[in-house]
Amino acid sequence: xxxxxxxxIKDFAAKEYExxxxxxxxMELAPKGLDESTIKYISEKKExxxxxxxxxxxxxxxxxxxxxxxxxxxxxxxxxxxxxxxFASPKNMPKYESLDEVDPELLETFDKLGIPLEEQKRLTxxxxxxxxxxxxxxxxxxxxxxxxxxxxxxxxxxxxxYPELVKKYLGSVVPxxxxxxxxLNAAVFSDGSFCYIPKGVRSPVELSTYFRINTAGTGxxxxxxxxxxxxxYVSYLEGCTAPMRDENQLHAxxxxxxxxxxxxxxxxxxxxxxxxxxxxxxxxxxxxTKRAICKGDNSKVSWTQMETGxxxxxxxxxxxxxxxxxxxxxxxxxxxxxxxxxDTGTKMIHIGQNTKSTIVSKGIxxxxxxxxxxxxxxxxxxxxxxxxxxxxxxxxxGDRCGAHTFPYIDVENNTGIxxxxxxxxxxxxxxxxxxxxxxxxxxxAVSLIVNGYAKEVLKQLPLEFAAEATNLLxxxxxxxxx
Amino acid sequence: MKEKYVKSYKNNRHSLNKFLDLSDLREKAIExxxxxxxPNSKNEKWRNFDLKEFEKIFFNPFVVQNEMNxxxxxxxxxxxxxxxxxxxxxxxxxxxxxxxxxNGVIFGSxxxxxxxYPELVNSYCNKINKQYLNGFxxxxxxxCFDGFFLYVPDNTKVDIPFSIVNYYKNTVPDMVATRNIVxxxxxxEVNIVQxxxxxxxxxxxxxxxxxxxxxxxxxxxxxxxxxxxxxxxxINPVFIHQKEKSGLYKTVSTLRGHKxxxxxxxxxxxxxxxxxxxxxxxxxGNDLIENQVFLDHAVPNCDSNQFFKGILNGKSxxxxxxxxxxRQDSQxxxxxxxxxxxxxxxxxxxxxxxxxxxxxxxVKCSHGASVxxxxxxxxxxxxxxxxxxxxxxxxxxSAFALEVLNNMKNIDFKKIISSEIEKTLLHN
Numbered sequence: 001x002x003x004x005x006x007x008x009i010k011d012f013a014a015k016e017y018e019x020x021x022x023x024x025x026x027m028e029l030a031p032k033g034l035d036e037s038t039i040k041y042i043s044e045k046k047e048x049x050x051x052x053x054x055x056x057x058x059x060x061x062x063x064x065x066x067x068x069x070x071x072x073x074x075x076x077x078x079x080x081x082x083x084x085x086x087f088a089s090p091k092n093m094p095k096y097e098s099l100d101e102v103d104p105e106l107l108e109t110f111d112k113l114g115i116p117l118e119e120q121k122r123l124t125x126x127x128x129x130x131x132x133x134x135x136x137x138x139x140x141x142x143x144x145x146x147x148x149x150x151x152x153x154x155x156x157x158x159x160x161x162y163p164e165l166v167k168k169y170l171g172s173v174v175p176x177x178x179x180x181x182x183x184l185n186a187a188v189f190s191d192g193s194f195c196y197i198p199k200g201v202r203s204p205v206e207l208s209t210y211f212r213i214n215t216a217g218t219g220x221x222x223x224x225x226x227x228x229x230x231x232x233y234v235s236y237l238e239g240c241t242a243p244m245r246d247e248n249q250l251h252a253x254x255x256x257x258x259x260x261x262x263x264x265x266x267x268x269x270x271x272x273x274x275x276x277x278x279x280x281x282x283x284x285x286x287x288x289t290k291r292a293i294c295k296g297d298n299s300k301v302s303w304t305q306m307e308t309g310x311x312x313x314x315x316x317x318x319x320x321x322x323x324x325x326x327x328x329x330x331x332x333x334x335x336x337x338x339x340x341x342x343d344t345g346t347k348m349i350h351i352g353q354n355t356k357s358t359i360v361s362k363g364i365x366x367x368x369x370x371x372x373x374x375x376x377x378x379x380x381x382x383x384x385x386x387x388x389x390x391x392x393x394x395x396x397x398g399d400r401c402g403a404h405t406f407p408y409i410d411v412e413n414n415t416g417i418x419x420x421x422x423x424x425x426x427x428x429x430x431x432x433x434x435x436x437x438x439x440x441x442x443x444x445a446v447s448l449i450v451n452g453y454a455k456e457v458l459k460q461l462p463l464e465f466a467a468e469a470t471n472l473l474x475x476x477x478x479x480x481x482x
Numbered sequence: 483m484k485e486k487y488v489k490s491y492k493n494n495r496h497s498l499n500k501f502l503d504l505s506d507l508r509e510k511a512i513e514x515x516x517x518x519x520x521p522n523s524k525n526e527k528w529r530n531f532d533l534k535e536f537e538k539i540f541f542n543p544f545v546v547q548n549e550m551n552x553x554x555x556x557x558x559x560x561x562x563x564x565x566x567x568x569x570x571x572x573x574x575x576x577x578x579x580x581x582x583x584x585n586g587v588i589f590g591s592x593x594x595x596x597x598x599y600p601e602l603v604n605s606y607c608n609k610i611n612k613q614y615l616n617g618f619x620x621x622x623x624x625x626c627f628d629g630f631f632l633y634v635p636d637n638t639k640v641d642i643p644f645s646i647v648n649y650y651k652n653t654v655p656d657m658v659a660t661r662n663i664v665x666x667x668x669x670x671e672v673n674i675v676q677x678x679x680x681x682x683x684x685x686x687x688x689x690x691x692x693x694x695x696x697x698x699x700x701x702x703x704x705x706x707x708x709x710x711x712x713x714x715x716x717i718n719p720v721f722i723h724q725k726e727k728s729g730l731y732k733t734v735s736t737l738r739g740h741k742x743x744x745x746x747x748x749x750x751x752x753x754x755x756x757x758x759x760x761x762x763x764x765x766x767g768n769d770l771i772e773n774q775v776f777l778d779h780a781v782p783n784c785d786s787n788q789f790f791k792g793i794l795n796g797k798s799x800x801x802x803x804x805x806x807x808x809r810q811d812s813q814x815x816x817x818x819x820x821x822x823x824x825x826x827x828x829x830x831x832x833x834x835x836x837x838x839x840x841x842x843x844x845v846k847c848s849h850g851a852s853v854x855x856x857x858x859x860x861x862x863x864x865x866x867x868x869x870x871x872x873x874x875x876x877x878x879x880s881a882f883a884l885e886v887l888n889n890m891k892n893i894d895f896k897k898i899i900s901s902e903i904e905k906t907l908l909h910n
Contacts, residue, residue, distance in 0.1 A: 396843035414825035
């Protein structure tokens with residue numbers, strides 16, 4: 001049986017990246033390198049107002065004083081920040097009125113990804129704001145949303161059209177001084193999504209963005225800002241793919257979420273960026289700062305993530321529970337294969353009273369990969385009667401991978417309750433034996449067990465995404481399922 | 483401040499080796515210390531430990547001996563039936579006490595052992611992998627002068643426990659650097675009982691290193707109680723090397739301490755080892771007590787278990803870091819970790835970090851951590867049975883604390899610690 005298992009694992013490890021294709025669209029690139037003139041170039045290209053340029057410049061000057069952190073359990077080859085393009089946009093980008101005007105080749109790219117805009121628009125009712133290397137090409141469902149007062153547009157448009165909102169919220173959760181990559185992002189961010197749900201509005205559709213990195217040697221620096229005003233509700237989806245490139249590409253995004261009183265924001269992401277080939281060559285470096293604040297009382301933020309891609313993932317979607325009775329959730333499945341490394345987890349900072357947080361993290365390591373859960377649960381002095389429950393499970397497939405758990409729990413009052421549990425194991429021989437005895441072959445059995453293992457998280461994803469995520473997981477295991 | 487220690491060493495380098503001959507180890511250590519300096523809170527391992535005293539105060543490494551007060555013996559009964567060795571401010575209380583028993587067991591002062599059995603002692607002294615040594619440890623090697631030494635030869639089982647008392651009482655900021663070595667030969671079995679205590683006094687820095695070697699199929703039961711009064715800063719790392727089939731059963735109960743750091747570094751180098759490490763910390767006032775356990779599963783088929791509990795009151799802080807490393811190919815490892823804390827007062831703080839780093843797939847590893855207050859249902863139940871709130875709380879707290887002692891084999895000492903724990907809880 002051991003041999004069979006090894007075969008299963010080997011087959012899976014040999015699995016190639018499905019989304020590795022390059023679209024030949026003429027790109028306009030910023031010259032390589034990063035200095036104040038790059039900032040000026042980006043700002044001018046995007047026709048930004050002076051205050052935005054100042055903001056970028058301040059962040060850049062701060063970034064220059066910082067050093068790249070090295071505390072993560074990751075082996076990161078040295079990144080030459082001067083050897084990257086900081087801006088790439090398809091040339092002669094017109095403003096599209098309908099999908100017909102969009103470059104067919106571009107549409108084809110989305111088709112290959114399985115997220116045709118039309119299809120999505122027609123069948124699922126999801127408004128997609130697709131970001132293609134840095135500039136937003138198409139925003140659908142704008143009209144429907146407009147009627148409700150919901151603003152869902154690219155960050156560049158928001159800077160032009162809603163400067164007051166952007167000024168008020170940009171950098172309020174992740175200031176440019178927060179960390180090395182947040183500073184870098186604040187200085188050079190290319191585009192991203194902006195989403196504002198006004199008071200008392202429930203978004204009728206799920207808002208969705210797809211990111212895709214296309215040009216070789218560009219860094220992708222999106223900036224996403226989601227604001228849920230009082231009593232509002234929104235579910236936001238983000239998905240990412242990148243074509244196959246040998247060079248490592250840097251991705252340093254920032255996502256900020258603000259939930260006001262009684263608001264609820266649900267953020268779901270499926271990340272399947274190019275993880276590098278089976279020898280660990282190439283792939284994306286995904287160094288992302290994602291943070292939400294439950295600003296008002298009774299607010300709720302929920303993170304759900306499915307991580308299967310990127311050569312190196314380094315991110316901790318976090319929530320600051322400031323309002324009383326606020327609730328935060330974090331559900332994560334992280335799959336690493338070959339030489340992938342993932343140091344991911346969450347931070348739950350409880351400040352308000354009666355705040356509650358839940359963490360469910362499932363790690364699956366295969367091949368020679370490293371999968372790390374790192375999390376912080378902190379109860380401040382005034383976070384009375386707060387509650388946290390964390391569960392972090394790791395599954396190892398193969399004896400050359402690593403699965404690590406680094407939880408930090410800091411409690412500063414005597415009325416809170418924190419519970420943390422974690423287990424690490426492989427698929428039990430008994431379970432496999434049982435399923436095989438029922439007529440499943442080894443590969444089906446492995447797939448069934450892995451799906452069951454991740455189910456608790458997958459069921460949190462919105463319907464369309466859940467289907468895609470389950471597919472991704474099956475694809476990941478396809479070599480083993482036959 | 484670093485320079486002061488280096489200067490102090492250079493001025494006295496010759497007399498140190500005359501006292502306890504470590505040949506060139508001291509020179510290397512001070513060089514290392516010069517490079518490292520003291521750790522600071524930016525260092526991951528010291529992030530919860532407040533090190534500001536080391537920036538301001540020079541702890542004189544040359545302890546001024548004052549007369550020993552033997553009264554404290556009365557305070558800790560139960561040593562009648564054991565072999566007793568007392569270290570007073572780090573020095574053997576009876577000049578160069580060292581006993582060699584008929585069965586070959588050697589027990590007593592390290593300094594005396596170094597004089598009488600230099601080869602034996604040297605083969606076990608300072609065998610710690612350099613990468614695990616911090617500035618405090620280097621400083622210890624540079625300045626250590628005495629400590630305890632226990633050698634149990636192959637195939638020797640000792641029935642009576644060996645008792646060690648570390649007693650500290652000083653009036654000026656001193657550094658007491660003690661070095662301890664415990665060696666168990668093949669199939670040896672022994673029980674160590676250790677009491678570490680200090681009197682009310684000014685700032686004092688206890689900087690010890692203990693090295694433990696467990697040969698094949700040996701078994702060490704080691705129970706210790708720490709009760710540091712006054713402003714003692716104690717940094718007590720223990721480095722344990724376990725060979726095949728050896729067993730370690732260790733319990734550390736810290737009942738009081740201004741700033742106490744217990745590091746247990748356990749490396750399992752032979753198959754079928756067992757390491758069972760239990761700890762309790764009860765803090766009050768401005769105490770800071772931190773336990774760090776590093777369990778290195780370097781080979782397959784070993785079991786380890788960490789079980790730590792804390793009760794925190796006042797403005798105190800308690801911290802636990804349990805680190806399990808399962809190296810590649812260490813299959814069939816079972817590693818369990820548990821840390822439970824009760825915070826009584828609103829100002830106390832707990833940091834708990836149960837870490838797992840795993841590179842082998844056929845393992846069972848789990849950890850659990852919890853922080854909370856007493857169970858209200860349990861309290862309510864007890865009150866319906868006629869107990870007042872305080873009684874009910876006391877019963878629940880002592881039941882919570884005493885669970886840590888469940889695995890202790892030395893019943894007499896268990897009774898002593900239990901009653902000390904109950905006294906401490908009542909007092910708090």
